[in-house]
Amino acid sequence: DIAMTQSPDSLAVSLGERATINCKSSQSVFDSSNNKNYLAWYQQKPGQPPKLLIYWASTRESGVPDRFSGSGSGTDFTLTISSLQAEDVAVYYCQQYYSPPLYTFGQGTKLEIK
Amino acid sequence: QVQLQESGPGLVKPSETLSLTCTVSGGSISSYSWSWIRQPAGKGLEWVGRILNTGPTHYNPSLKSRVTISVDTSKSQLSLKLSSVTAADTALYYCARARDYAFGPWGQGILVTVSS
Numbered sequence: 001d002i003a004m005t006q007s008p009d010s011l012a013v014s015l016g017e018r019a020t021i022n023c024k025s026s027q028s029v030f031d032s033s034n035n036k037n038y039l040a041w042y043q044q045k046p047g048q049p050p051k052l053l054i055y056w057a058s059t060r061e062s063g064v065p066d067r068f069s070g071s072g073s074g075t076d077f078t079l080t081i082s083s084l085q086a087e088d089v090a091v092y093y094c095q096q097y098y099s100p101p102l103y104t105f106g107q108g109t110k111l112e113i114k
Numbered sequence: 115q116v117q118l119q120e121s122g123p124g125l126v127k128p129s130e131t132l133s134l135t136c137t138v139s140g141g142s143i144s145s146y147s148w149s150w151i152r153q154p155a156g157k158g159l160e161w162v163g164r165i166l167n168t169g170p171t172h173y174n175p176s177l178k179s180r181v182t183i184s185v186d187t188s189k190s191q192l193s194l195k196l197s198s199v200t201a202a203d204t205a206l207y208y209c210a211r212a213r214d215y216a217f218g219p220w221g222q223g224i225l226v227t228v229s230s
Contacts, residue, residue, distance in 0.1 A: 038215070040215065040216035040217075042217075048222075049208055049210075049220035049221065049222055049223050050159065050208075050217075050220055051218070051220070052216050052217065052218035052219075055213075055215040055216040056215055061218065093158065093159060095159075095216070095217075097214075097215060097216060102161070102174060102175065103149075103161040103217075104161070105158055105159040105160070105161070106158070107158050108158050108159075
């Protein structure tokens, strides 16, 4: 099984500042046959289901603001919010889909306003 | 735009079978693959299983012997059955479209409590 570990567990950032969340997989989720990283990011606001933000490690889902960006390859990935807005307060999860049919999520990172 | 809505009993007794339904609207259920994902209160996300648009099902090995996922195309519904439940199965259960690369959209979720 591929284990996903996020850091930090929680994060407080001032409005307008950059927020960075890291995700590390226990083995590579890069497929050299198609040059893709099988890594997604989700945002879960209180009382809501998760919402897909990023897939293929760096492709934004339609409608997601461009202040959200994903980067990384292999085993190390980053979700960056370039200028934190109040509505970005949420728990963020990474997830690998390299090894179906067992998909695994990170433990989540809680993002708050400082 | 595809929308999903979970339904079913919110309370299940230990050792009984949890049965949930997810109604899909705004798209053809047979055109997509679907998953169930659960989230214990205050905790992270656990993938339960999926059913492909071509028919095959796959389950989390930790639950495999107890889980059945199926689709009723005439009702545009996805179902989840989890047998021999214990308190550890208490969670918010979500259905979601399973794309090749991620899950989305998701239903609002349904809380299921296992208790006598």
